[in-house]
Amino acid sequence: MSALINAFTLGGDGPTIVIKDTIDIAGMPTTGASRALANAASAQEHAQVVRLLLDAGWRIVGKANMHELAFGMTGINDYTGTPINPQDPTRIPGGSSSGSASAVGLGLADAALGTDTGGSIRGPAACCGVVGLKPTFARVSRSGVAPAESTLDCVGPFARDVRMLIDTMSVIAPAFDRETALKSVTTCKVGIARVDAQAELLSAVAHAPQRAGLSSHAIELAGFADAFQAGLAIINAETWAAFGHLVDSGKLGADLEARLRAASSTTPDHVSAAERVRRSFTEAVDRAFDGVDVIVMPTLPALPITIEEARRGVSVIAMSSLIRPFNLSGHPALSLPLPIEGSPLLAGLQIIGRHGADEQVCAVAAAFETALAS
Incomplete structure (x- = not known):
C-alpha cells in the first residue's frame, strides 16, 4: 500500500491520522522516503505536533509516503512506491506530501499531516x-x-472535509480558535485574483463565490510571477543546505539528484534578490486585503498530468506557479475540492487569507464546500 511507508497503531481511540515521513515519531527513523536515509537512527522523541495529537487521544495509523526528501511536485517515488491518486490512478498524486493526500482520499485515515x-x-x-x-x-x-x-516550510493537515481539517488544526495549533473556524459565513468580500490557468478552472473559480452567495470582484496581485521565481531560489538554497551532502551517496533517485545539483548553483546574490521580492510581494498581498477578506484562485493551473507523461519528462514546474508565492509571503492558504464542468475530476479552489487568519480561511472554505456540493 504505497500511500504508507509503514502501517502501525499508536495512540488512543480518537480520529485516525497518518504522519508524513519528514515528521519525527519516537522510536522510528525519519527517512524522507529516501534510500539515502534508510539507515537513519530512530527519532529520540516525538515532533511537537505528534505529541499534541497523542495527548489528545488521536490514533496514528502509519507513516505517509512522499516525494523523496520533500523535493518534488509529482509524488513519484521509485524507492518507496508512488502513492495512488484516488481520483485517477493513471495521474500523479502530486508532491511532496503525496502519501498524506492519497491516504486521506483512499479512506485509510480520517486525516493526515503533511508539510508545505x-x-x-x-x-x-x-x-x-x-x-x-x-x-x-x-x-x-x-x-x-x-x-x-x-x-x-509549514506543517499542515489534510482531510476529506473542512470540519475534520478544523478538528486537526485545533489539536496541532493550540491557539487555533475552533469556534471561530466553525462560524457560519454570511458576509465575505472575495477577491478573485487574475492568474494564468486553464479556462475551465478559471471559470469554476469565478462562479464559486456566486454559488456561495458571497460578493466578489477581480483583483491584481503585483509581483506574482517574481514571487514564484523567488520562492524557487529560496527553496533551492535551503534544500541544498539541508540535503546537498547526500548527492555523492549514490543512493538518491536520479530525478532528485539532478534537482539537487541544479539547486547547488543558487548563489547568495540569488537569495538576497529573492528576499527583496519576499518583502515586496508580502506587502502587495497585505495591501490586497485592504479591500477583500479572502483571495481565491485555482490551486493548480491545470489538472494533474499522467504518471506516464511525468516519466516522459513533461515539465511540472508550473504546477506550483499559483501556490509557491504564498510560501514566500507566509499567508495561510487552503485547497478545497472544486467541481469542473464536463470533467469527472475535481480540481482545487485555493483560498488565501490574512496572516494569522487561518480560522477565517477555514470558515470561508466551509461555506464554499456547502455551496459547491449542492
Missing part, C-alpha cells in the same frame, strides 16, 4: 480531491520536522 514548502500540501490535495491547508508560517510548530531550518 512550495505547495506540497495544496498541490497533492488538488490532485487527489481532498482538502489541504498550509497554515500561516510558524502557526504550527516545526519542532521535530525535517529539514530543521526553513523559512518557507
Whole structure:
C-alpha cells in the first residue's frame, strides 16, 4: 500500500491520522522516503505536533509516503512506491506530501499531516480531491520536522472535509480558535485574483463565490510571477543546505539528484534578490486585503498530468506557479475540492487569507464546500 511507508497503531481511540515521513515519531527513523536515509537512527522523541495529537487521544495509523526528501511536485517515488491518486490512478498524486493526500482520499485515515514548502500540501490535495491547508508560517510548530531550518516550510493537515481539517488544526495549533473556524459565513468580500490557468478552472473559480452567495470582484496581485521565481531560489538554497551532502551517496533517485545539483548553483546574490521580492510581494498581498477578506484562485493551473507523461519528462514546474508565492509571503492558504464542468475530476479552489487568519480561511472554505456540493 504505497500511500504508507509503514502501517502501525499508536495512540488512543480518537480520529485516525497518518504522519508524513519528514515528521519525527519516537522510536522510528525519519527517512524522507529516501534510500539515502534508510539507515537513519530512530527519532529520540516525538515532533511537537505528534505529541499534541497523542495527548489528545488521536490514533496514528502509519507513516505517509512522499516525494523523496520533500523535493518534488509529482509524488513519484521509485524507492518507496508512488502513492495512488484516488481520483485517477493513471495521474500523479502530486508532491511532496503525496502519501498524506492519497491516504486521506483512499479512506485509510480520517486525516493526515503533511508539510508545505512550495505547495506540497495544496498541490497533492488538488490532485487527489481532498482538502489541504498550509497554515500561516510558524502557526504550527516545526519542532521535530525535517529539514530543521526553513523559512518557507509549514506543517499542515489534510482531510476529506473542512470540519475534520478544523478538528486537526485545533489539536496541532493550540491557539487555533475552533469556534471561530466553525462560524457560519454570511458576509465575505472575495477577491478573485487574475492568474494564468486553464479556462475551465478559471471559470469554476469565478462562479464559486456566486454559488456561495458571497460578493466578489477581480483583483491584481503585483509581483506574482517574481514571487514564484523567488520562492524557487529560496527553496533551492535551503534544500541544498539541508540535503546537498547526500548527492555523492549514490543512493538518491536520479530525478532528485539532478534537482539537487541544479539547486547547488543558487548563489547568495540569488537569495538576497529573492528576499527583496519576499518583502515586496508580502506587502502587495497585505495591501490586497485592504479591500477583500479572502483571495481565491485555482490551486493548480491545470489538472494533474499522467504518471506516464511525468516519466516522459513533461515539465511540472508550473504546477506550483499559483501556490509557491504564498510560501514566500507566509499567508495561510487552503485547497478545497472544486467541481469542473464536463470533467469527472475535481480540481482545487485555493483560498488565501490574512496572516494569522487561518480560522477565517477555514470558515470561508466551509461555506464554499456547502455551496459547491449542492
